[in-house]
Amino acid sequence: MDLHEVIGLIAAVLTTASFLPQVFKTYKTKDTSGLSLTMYIVFFIGVVLCSIYGVYLHSLSIILANSITAILALYLIFMKIKYK
Amino acid sequence: MDLHEVIGLIAAVLTTASFLPQVFKTYKTKDTSGLSLTMYIVFFIGVVLCSIYGVYLHSLSIILANSITAILALYLIFMKIKYK
Structure with missing residues (x-):
């Protein structure tokens, strides 16, 4: 590599782990x-x-990294709406 | 394109504008x-x-997008340290 x-x-x-x-x-x-x-x-929306x-691009690493980040961002959206 | x-x-x-x-x-x-x-x-560190x-990659768009995000992230680090 x-x-x-x-x-x-x-x-x-x-960037994903952050x-x-x-x-x-x-x-x-909370x-x-x-x-x-x-x-x-x-x-x-950006990471989706x-x-x-x-x-x-057939790039599994781009798909994986961004899908994980999307899930983490979605969780924060959920928490923000629940505990605002 | x-x-x-x-x-x-x-x-x-x-992702940058977010x-x-x-x-x-x-x-x-604050x-x-x-x-x-x-x-x-x-x-x-990730975006740097x-x-x-x-x-x-000689990709101006990758350099620009990530440099702008790095500056915005650095500002938030500064604010977090100042107003913690």
Whole structure:
């Protein structure tokens, strides 16, 4: 694997994994007052489109990374609506 | 431009633009209690690596989208540290 593919892979893992601490924090504290619902809705649509883009590119890593991020974003949308 | 490139472009614009409402909200309310610092630090490193990946791919849109997102994430890190 080329160096730039390794960098791309690490980047994808980090951006996807970064939503986990937010999900854990929101799950534990139910504190959603500072979260922007608009951000997560727009972001969710964006990553769903990214997943569709991945289908066109036949890239399993793009599909996987973005689908996981979409699920995490959807959870935060749900929490924001429930605990606003 | 192919349909899948249009989808990819819209996806990139949406995921980048999604951080703007969060930045505006945080700027206006200074309410960072629900924000996860870990999320934004890991996310920041991820999008910086994405930008570097874009340099390798000679993709101006990847570089631009991720650099803008990195700046927005950095602002949220700064606000979280200042108003925690």
